Amino acid sequence: MRTPRRGLLALATVAGAALALIIPSAASAAYYGSETDYALSSSGPTDGYECVEGTGVIACFRAYGDVFYVKDTKADGYSAVAEWHMLGFATRTGSCVNKLGEGEWGICNKNLTEGRELVLTAARYNSGNFVDYGSRETLYT
Numbered sequence: 001m002r003t004p005r006r007g008l009l010a011l012a013t014v015a016g017a018a019l020a021l022i023i024p025s026a027a028s029a030a031y032y033g034s035e036t037d038y039a040l041s042s043s044g045p046t047d048g049y050e051c052v053e054g055t056g057v058i059a060c061f062r063a064y065g066d067v068f069y070v071k072d073t074k075a076d077g078y079s080a081v082a083e084w085h086m087l088g089f090a091t092r093t094g095s096c097v098n099k100l101g102e103g104e105w106g107i108c109n110k111n112l113t114e115g116r117e118l119v120l121t122a123a124r125y126n127s128g129n130f131v132d133y134g135s136r137e138t139l140y141t
Contacts, residue, residue: 029128032083032121033093037068039106045069054122054134056080059096061120063141068096068108068120075102078124078131082108086141088116097125112141 030036045051049069051060056074059082061067072080082096096108112118118141122134 031081031095031097031125031128032123032130033085033095035092035094035110037094037096037108037110039068039070039096039098039100039108041100042069042105042107044071044105050120050137050139052120052122052135052137054124055132056124057082057098057122057134059083059120059122059134061118061139063114063139066110066112066141068110069105070096070098070108070122071105072098072100072102076124078126080106081123081125083121083123085119085121086112086116087119088113095123114141116141 045060048064049060049062051058056072056076056078057080058071058073060069068082070080070082080098084094086092098106100106118139119136120139121136124131
């Protein structure tokens, strides 16, 4: 006896939907804020910067030029991240992510509104998943 094609198609559709529900999927990972920039290699800050630190990370900001520096200080497989939160009428948030490896400085150049408060936080992430915070400081753009 032959099974109608429509019956096979319906069976395949139901089986596919069941597998999609059974097979676990990777959780969606994201860095802090609505703007994520990946740091370019740099020699590090020279002067006029304010920095915060945490385990495995140094994060710095210079208001003149709106530049973030972030250094990975520990060979732990995690990314060093400078998280920032700009306060004011147009709130902006973001991350400068250093995936360059232990001992490397990275730089992210932004264009921020002048004269606003900016909260800078040192953090570590594992493939986009939050690990821990270091210190945080409120600065001005």
